[in-house]
Amino acid sequence: MKNLEQEYRLEMRGITKSFGLISVLQGVDLKVKPGEIHALLGENGAGKSTLIKILSGVHEKDQGHVFLDGKEIQPKNTHEGQLLGINVVYQELSLVNDLSVAENIYLHTLGANKFWMNWKKITQQAAELIDTLGFSIDVTSKVRDLSIVQKQVVEIAKALAEDTKVLILDEPTTVFDPNDIKKLFTNLMRLKKEGVSIIYISHHLDEIFEIADTITVLRDGVDTGSVAVADTNTDAVIHLMIGRALKDLYPSRAIKIGDVPVLEVKNLAGKRGVVKDVSLSVRAGEVLGIAGLGGSGRTETGKLIFGADKKKSGTIILNGKEIHTKSPVDAVAYQIGFVSEDRKEEGVFLPLSIRRNISVTNFDAISSKLGFINIENEYKNILGLINKLNIKTPHSEVDVKNLSGGNQQKVALAKWLSIDSKVIIIDEPTRGVDVGAKIEIYNLINEVAKKGVAVIVISSDMPEIMGISDRILVMHEGTIYGELPKEQFSEENILRYAIGKALKSTNPNPLKN
C-alpha cells in the first residue's frame, strides 16, 4: 500500500486562485503523508475552504499542481475527486433532507454504476458504518428528522462510505459535545492507522494539539509554513494565524451590574416540549451564559423569550412589567434582540448588501411616516456601525455572502445594536468564526453590556461561555438544572449539571430536582 518512493500521499504545490479581482490563494503548498493527521489552520477568509475545494474538485485552480501518490491530478468536479479517493466533510451540511440516512450515505453511488439499488444491502451497510463510528442512528429515518449532531455524523459516514485516501474534515466538531468529539477522535486514530491521510480544519486549537501531527497555517492566502505539533505551542500557532501575539482572548469584565433585573422569565415552557420549565433573570450590564448539551433546550429557551417559538405557559417580565412576546415582531417592539446560531439560514440576508442587512430592524428611525427612507441618515448609521464593529469591507454595498464568517456575524449583531436593544440574546456568538474576529465579538458583547444592556449568551463552547459570562445557567432536559457563579466556573461543573448530576462537593443542591 505504501509507495516507498513517495514520501507524500498528497502534494499541492504553488496553488493560486482568484475570484474576479480578489486573490484568495497565492502559491500555497500543502504536503500530507499517508497516515498523517494534518491540521489546516487560519482565520476565516485565509483561504482554507478554497484550498480544500480545489483539492476536491469544486473549484479549478488558476495555477499550481496537485499530486496524489505522485501522479498529477485535476479533478473537475467532486465526483471525480471522490473516484480518486478524496472525500470531504463540509462545514455546511450537504445532506438531502427528504432522503433516509442510508440513502444519503450512499447517494454518490445512486445511479453511478447500476440501475437498480439493493436497498437491503445499502441499509445494512449504512447501519454497520454508523455503528463502527460509535453512534446510534436509525438509518431508515429521514435526515430531516435528525438532530444537527446526528446530521454531522451522517456527513462523516458519507465521506467514509467510499475508499478514502485523503479525508478532509472542515470544522467537524462545531456541533459536537465533548463526548462526541472523543468518539470522532477514536475514529480518526483508527483511520490514521489504516493509512488514510487526514486534513483537519478547526478553530479549536485544543483539538488540534490533541489529535494532529502537523500544522499548516494559512494567512491571507499565503501559507506561513508547516510545523510538527510536537515542536510548537498554542501561542506560536495563534501568532502564525493572526500575525500577532494573542494576549488575552477574553476581555476583562469590570462592569457594574445593575441591582434589579431587566428581564425576568418565570416557568417558561414551549409548545414543542423541548423547554419544560425555565426561570431566569438578567440584570442590566450582566452577561448571563446558558450552557447545556445539544437538545437540552438552550436554543429553544432563547427563541421562546424572543417569540420565535410558540409558548405553552410562563411569564416574561421586562423592567418590572409583564410582556407578551407572541412573535418576534412583539419582542423587537420591546427592544429585545436575538442573534441566531444558524447565521446563514436565520441570521443574515446573504444576497443583500451590508446596508440592507443592518437597516432591516431600524426603519423607524431612518424613515418618514409614509415609509420613505432618508438615505443620508441610513448611510450615516450604517457607516458608523461598520466602523464601530470593525466590519472588514471596502464599502457598505458589499453583499454579505462575500464576507467572512466573523464579519457576517458582526452584521447580524449590528442589526440589534442599531436599535438600542435592552436585551440581546446571542446564540453561539462565535460559531465558525476565526480567532481574530472572536476577540472582537467578545469585546463587543462586553461593550454592549457596559451600556446597560442585559445580554444572554447561549453557547456550547465551554471556554467561551466561561470567558465572557458573569453567571452561567446550565440546562438539562428542558429545565435549568443548576446555576454557577463565577467562582464555580469549570468545564467539569458545567458538564456535571449538563448531564443532570450534582456538583462534586461544595454545592450539593442544584436549583431543580
Add this chain to the structure above:
Amino acid sequence: MALSLKKQLSSSGGFLKFLVKYNTVFIFVLLLIFSALISDVFFTTVNLSNLLKQVSGIGIISIGMLIVILTGGIDLSVGSLVALLAVTFALLINLVILPVAIVLTIIIGFSLGSVSGYLVAYQKMAPFVATLALMTVARGLAFIYSKGSPITFNTTGGLFMSDFANNATLGIPNIAIIFFIIVIITMVMLRYNVFGRLVIAIGSNEEASRLSGIKVNKYKFLVYAISGALAAIAAIVVASRTNLGSPNMGMAWELDAIAAVVIGGASLNGGRGTAINTLMGVLILGLIGNILNLLNVPSYPQQVVKGGIIIFAVLLQRFENK
C-alpha cells in the same frame, strides 16, 4: 488552463462587463436596431405607439408579478383577473358614474388579490396552488357575469374612457403613460421605501426576516393584494382600448408577465429584481411580437422565437450572477 469567460469579462472590464450587467438593456437596444434595419414601418409613430399600447396591459400586471416574485411567490391569477375585472368594469361603467366605476374595480381587484394573499400568508398555502385556484375561479366568474359574451360600454363615461385610452399626450399613448407612472412609482417604492426593502428582504431570506421582527405575513398578504389591484388597472386599460369587457381577455397573460419579469433578471426564488428591468422585459417581449408581425411571421413561429429569447436572456444573466 483556459480562463473562464467570467474571468475574462471581469478582467477586460469596460464594454463586455457593461453588456453583462445591463444585458436586458443590451438585448432591447439590439432588437431596436435590428427592427429598424429590417422594416421601414417600424420607426413610424403609428407603429411605435401601437407597440406601446399593446404592451401596457401586460406591462402593468408584470409589475404586480414582479412584486410578488420578489417575495419568492408567484401569481398565476392575474390573466384571469384581467378578464373578470374587465367584465366587472364594463358592467359598472354602464351602471354608475365613471370615477365610482374605476375606484370600485380597483377595490374589487385588491380584494380578489387579497384572497390569494390570505391563503398564502395566513393559511401557508403554496403560492402556485393558491393563485392557480383563483385563476380558475376568476375565469369562471368572468364567463358567468358576462354570460359568455363581451359587454360593450354604452355610456358617456365609457366613451370618455375609450377616447382616453386611444389618445396620446405629447406623442405618448395615454395608457402607456399610466404604465410608465406605475413603473416609476414601483421603482421609487423598491429603492426608497420601507415596503420595497422589506419585500426584498423577505424574498431573500424569509426566516431571517421573521427573526428580525418583520411582519412577514402582512407583507406577503399585501403583495398579492397589490398584484390584484394592478390587474384591475390593467383590466380598465385594455377594456377601455376596445370599448368592451370580455371574458376572453388576458388569456395566458400571467405567463407573459412571468416571462417579462424573468427576462428582466428577477430571480424566481425571490429577493432579486427591479422595476426598470421588468419594463425592459416587457418591451423586449413586445418588440419581438411587433417585428415578427411586421415581417408577417405567423403566430406559432412567433412563440418559438419568444421562448428562444427567454432562454437567451436568462443564459446571459448567469454570467452576471456568478
